[in-house]
Amino acid sequence: MNDVARLAGVSLKTVSRVVNGEAGVHPSTTGRVLGAIDQLGFRRNLGARNLRRGSSTGTIGVLTEDVANPFYSVLTRAVEEVARQHGRQVLSASSDEDPDRERELVLEFCSRRVDGLLVVPAGLRHGYLVPELHAGLPVVFVDRPAGDIVADTVLVDNLGGGVEAVLHLARHGHRRIAFLGDAPTIFTASERLRGFREGCARAGVRFDEELVTMRAPDPLGIAHVLRTALDRPDPATALVTGNNRITVLALRELAHRSRRPAVVGFDDFELADLLDPPVSVISHDTSALGKAAAELLFARLAGDDSPPHRVIMPVRLTARGSGETRPS
Amino acid sequence: MNDVARLAGVSLKTVSRVVNGEAGVHPSTTGRVLGAIDQLGFRRNLGARNLRRGSSTGTIGVLTEDVANPFYSVLTRAVEEVARQHGRQVLSASSDEDPDRERELVLEFCSRRVDGLLVVPAGLRHGYLVPELHAGLPVVFVDRPAGDIVADTVLVDNLGGGVEAVLHLARHGHRRIAFLGDAPTIFTASERLRGFREGCARAGVRFDEELVTMRAPDPLGIAHVLRTALDRPDPATALVTGNNRITVLALRELAHRSRRPAVVGFDDFELADLLDPPVSVISHDTSALGKAAAELLFARLAGDDSPPHRVIMPVRLTARGSGETRPS
């Protein structure tokens, strides 16, 4: 900026005025300054600007488990869109389900003075965020609640989805239903199981511990679990899978088998309708979830200081045929 | 930091020393300072730090077309990973295939003084980047080359992929092959078509303009194109689809039809192997693509100033059965 000023033969302040489009600069001066800016390829340093103005950095931090997962990438995109409407840019990172990494990344976001934080928490302890919350940093937890602090949270109706899944299967005659869930430390996983259990109770289906698994998904593990649930005297005739990853792994495993149980999966996924048979799912509008969370964040930024919200987004059973398979 | 200094009864500089772990601070002083930091919830302002030190901001900008697209989200994740290894954070944004938006977002990245830029270009003119390039900002173009400047570029072998697709289909007896591509302004789309054409020449298959469409994909358009290619006296018996989006739309459309042509799609996609019949694809390692691009970027940051590279990542035909369908 100094160079620009020198080249244009004006003071720093005048360059600043031109750059910021302030009134009261002579057109000919403006011209000279713009010329110099162009010639030198000058770009205003936003960091310095924000420092001086004490204004926000114009960024928000988005921490998910893994942007490569379609669920989180759609979420991230929705957030990006809302951020854009509010003139903010997005810093994104993936925690890989590691609480230490989550903490490290979140604190780095804070050091960068993001205006707000959107977090899909991996850990259960969020005390480290207390100073920032106290300092007025808006934080919205998405998809899972914070462990030990009260804060804005946007969730999906995992419980209701679990119930729905079982009721749907029961309506179609299933009485032996297995549940393949993610690790029980993950909020959504245990909530969905809770819903599954309640669904069983409501439908009068026996809840059988032996047909339930809760663990981080991997191909071998899934194969083993499926053998346990299906290759037995009283096999499961239907399957509820706890998230998109598990559903896909299970389907891949089931493809090797001659007889496929009915499947209802949590989370919709592309091509679910084109599989044979198509896969019924408990789906939610991921984009709307991200949008709702981001809008809550920006409402806070705009000054909304009502008590912390807890928003529950609805889920929907999308019946596609596989859930309707009669038990054989 | 002022408050911390006051509370600990030391000077600003001493707080700075403690925060940066500099040697030569009395343990008891360090203790007092750390106590004050904890009590006040102080976090060093990275922006101010970088400004003062004249050091980098520790961020890189990643601009894709749409993070929600699995291709770009996997790419982004790979970049995140490399960035993390180099202690950088990622600013991400989506251009939505709009050149103006691309420019706007890239320039905002520049204003934020990112250390480097990874761009999937939407536009064809990148003159606006000349000042930054000249100033030494490393920029790597990914998946598509820059329009009118020379810069580091990491591409996939679109041409070779097109050739492979046709040769594969021809080997299985197909002589009428349609090509469904994206808008011809998109580099990958036109390169893939070029490969398709060359493949036809090599395989001795007639290249029929009437079986080729190049346009931004949408369900209705795809349906129409498929009718044109399939409902005719000399219908196409096979189909090459130009990217993951088009493949999925085409498959969805073909599901309504009793007889499905052989399909070879560009880009692998989840569940391609579980469809009936499974879909053969020209695939590449998206994660490796992102990794290569990011590593090139960090090599530049580390001082590599060799002439601009152009890296071409290999593609692979993954035959899954659908391509092998005999023409009927």
Add this chain to the structure above:
DNA sequence: ACAAGCGATGACAACGTTGTCGGATGGCGG
């Protein structure tokens, strides 16, 4: 002719941090 008013510009401080340098204190050898 003169004060007041206005338009255009510049000098300076400040944002939060760190690098440089110099000052204070205390221990130790001579």
Add this chain to the structure above:
DNA sequence: CCGCCATCCGACAACGTTGTCATCGCTTGT
């Protein structure tokens, strides 16, 4: 008791920018 060095610490400037206020020259009204 002096000088010297090591250790610990603080004053100050600077990074690139903008807000505040002052300055300068010119026009306008009387």
